Every structure is written in structure tokens, then in C-alpha cells.
Amino acid sequence: xxxxxxxxxxxxxxxxxxxxxxxxxxxxxxxxxxxxxxxxxxxxxxxxxxxxxxxxxxxxxxxxxxxxxxxxxxxxxxxxxxxxxxxxxxxxxxxxxxxxxxxxxxxxxxxxxxxxxxxxxxxxxxxxxxxxxxxxxxxxxxxxxxxxxx
Amino acid sequence: xxxxxxxxxxxxxxxxxxxxxxxxxxxxxxxxxxxxxxxxxxxxxxxxxxxxxxxxxxxxxxxxxxxxxxxxxxxxxxxxxxxxxxxxxxxxxxxxxxxxxxxxxxxxxxxxxxxxxxxxxxxxxxxxxxxxxxxxxxxx
Numbered sequence: 001x002x003x004x005x006x007x008x009x010x011x012x013x014x015x016x017x018x019x020x021x022x023x024x025x026x027x028x029x030x031x032x033x034x035x036x037x038x039x040x041x042x043x044x045x046x047x048x049x050x051x052x053x054x055x056x057x058x059x060x061x062x063x064x065x066x067x068x069x070x071x072x073x074x075x076x077x078x079x080x081x082x083x084x085x086x087x088x089x090x091x092x093x094x095x096x097x098x099x100x101x102x103x104x105x106x107x108x109x110x111x112x113x114x115x116x117x118x119x120x121x122x123x124x125x126x127x128x129x130x131x132x133x134x135x136x137x138x139x140x141x142x143x144x145x146x147x148x149x150x
Numbered sequence: 151x152x153x154x155x156x157x158x159x160x161x162x163x164x165x166x167x168x169x170x171x172x173x174x175x176x177x178x179x180x181x182x183x184x185x186x187x188x189x190x191x192x193x194x195x196x197x198x199x200x201x202x203x204x205x206x207x208x209x210x211x212x213x214x215x216x217x218x219x220x221x222x223x224x225x226x227x228x229x230x231x232x233x234x235x236x237x238x239x240x241x242x243x244x245x246x247x248x249x250x251x252x253x254x255x256x257x258x259x260x261x262x263x264x265x266x267x268x269x270x271x272x273x274x275x276x277x278x279x280x281x282x283x284x285x286x287x288x289x290x
Contacts (some may be wrong), residue, residue, distance in 0.1 A: 012247050016254075033207075036208070056182065061178060070175040070178070073184070073187070074190065076167045079195075100159050105162040112166060119174065120241075128288075132285035139276065139277070146268055
């Protein structure tokens with residue numbers, strides 16, 4: 001609990017990574033298809049992760065092997081790509097896809113925490129948690145829906 | 151419209167589902183190993199999709215600048231940190247702080263690059279996010 005601000009800083013920093021990832025993948029999408037702009041980073045990411053693993057050789061946290069389904073997170077990620085590449089070409093466009101996607105992320109996050117899904121610690125949102133979600137969502141929506149040049 | 155709204159919502163939920171599953175894998179292995187499996191399994195799934203439905207390669211793709219092919223490096227760090235964080239601060243905290251980071255860095259990036267934007271929306275949006283982060287991080 002003492003290192004909480006540190007964890008929050010890491011989460012904020014990894015959000016910043018997304019801006020760079022979007023710049024790279026978005027540039028690729030200008031030249032290629034949306035599918036390519038997700039397939040390529042999955043390929044280069046696989047190689048990068050493999051190299052990092054070979055160099056750092058992190059120890060496995062547990063001697064017990066993980067459940068087989070826990071290897072399938074990438075399927076869920078790939079389905080996200082497929083779903084959003086469809087919705088971006090509908091009336092929702094990019095801003096609508098992101099705005100509604102935010103709702104999906106937040107609502108599912110709160111449910112996952114409240115139920116302790118996949119064996120993680122159960123967490124019910126406090127009043128402060130709810131206020132944090134409301135303010136950050138509001139700010140994000142203002143930027144997504146009205147942030148572009150008038 | 152109902153279909154696309156539903157799909158966009160599900161797409162958001164799937165991002166979190168993926169982070170939960172990767173987080174579970176990281177608890178038995180390591181954050182970086184879970185990121186590796188996420189990428190190679192996702193690559194296999196997208197390859198299968200491309201084989202069945204096509205739409206992967208176009209003529210222009212080879213004209214893209216070389217660095218545009220390296221976005222995966224950020225993706226690897228992103229998935230690894232998400233897997234690591236979810237066991238420590240939970241899904242909701244991880245999600246809101248990532249969204250905050252993405253939004254604020256996005257505005258900063260646009261300003262640095264001189265991308266035109268609505269000044270008031272930027273000021274109000276960023277201010278709301280800072281208030282939200284204050285609530286998220288100050289818990290007695």
C-alpha cells in the first residue's frame with residue numbers, strides 16, 4: 001500500500017506509451033490496412049519480447065504451471081482489433097468508437113474488481129474511486145469529442 | 151447503429167478481459183513472459199483472420215517509413231506493465247490511470263507538434279483529468 005503512488009505513476013506512464021504506439025501504428029495504417037497496422041506490431045512485439053526475455057531471463061513467479069486459458073489473453077486483444085476496425089467504419093467513426101470503448105473498459109473494470117474476477121483481490125469502489133472515474137471519463141470525453149480543431 | 155455501439159462497447163470490455171487474463175498469467179510467470187504470450191497468440195489469431203478474410207496487405211504498405219513498423223516495442227512494454235499493475239492496484243485504478251496518461255500525453259504531443267485543436271476543450275479536459283487523478287491517488 002505504501003508504494004501506491006509509484007504504481008499509479010507507472011500506470012500513467014504506460015498510458016503515455018499508448019500515444020507513441022498510436023503514432024507508430026497510425027502511421028502504418030495510413031500506408032496499409034487497419035489489420036496490417038495491428039498485425040505488424042504484434043509481430044515486432046513478439047520479437048522484442050523474446051529478445052527481452054532472452055536477455056533478462058526473468059524467473060517464473062511460481063513453480064506451478066499457469067492455467068492453459070491464461071495464455072489466451074492475446075485472442076481477446078485480437079478480437080478488440082477486429083471489432084474496432086469494423087466500428088470505425090460505421091457512423092461511430094474513431095471518436096465514437098473510442099468514447100464507447102472507454103465506457104466498456106471502465107464498466108468491465110469495476111465489475112471485474114467487484115467480483116474478484118480470475119482470482120484477483122476483490123475491490124469495491126469507494127466514493128473517491130467513483131469520483132476519480134467520473135472526472136477522468138468526463139475529461140477524456142471532452143478531449144475526444146471536442147478536442148479537435150473547430 | 152445498435153450493432154456498432156454494442157461492438158464498440160464489447161471492444162472496450164475485451165481490452166480489460168485481456169489485461170485480466172495476461173495479469174493472471176504474469177502471476178505464475180512474469181510480466182514480460184505474459185506480454186510475449188499475448189503478442190504471439192494475438193499474432194496467430196490475426197494471421198488466421200487475415201488468411202480467412204484477407205485485407206492484410208496493400209500496395210502502399212511498403213512505402214511506410216521503417217520506424218512505423220516498430221510500434222510493437224511500445225506494445226510489449228504496455229502489456230507487461232498492465233499485467234504487473236492489475237494484481238497490485240486492480241483493474242479500475244489501472245484503467246483510469248492509463249486513460250489519464252494517454253489523454254494528457256496526447257494533448258502534450260499535439261501541442262508540441264503544433265496540431266490545431268480546440269483550446270478550451272483541451273484546458274477543460276486536462277483540468278478534469280487532473281482532478282480525477284487527485285481523487286484516485288489521494289486515499290488517506
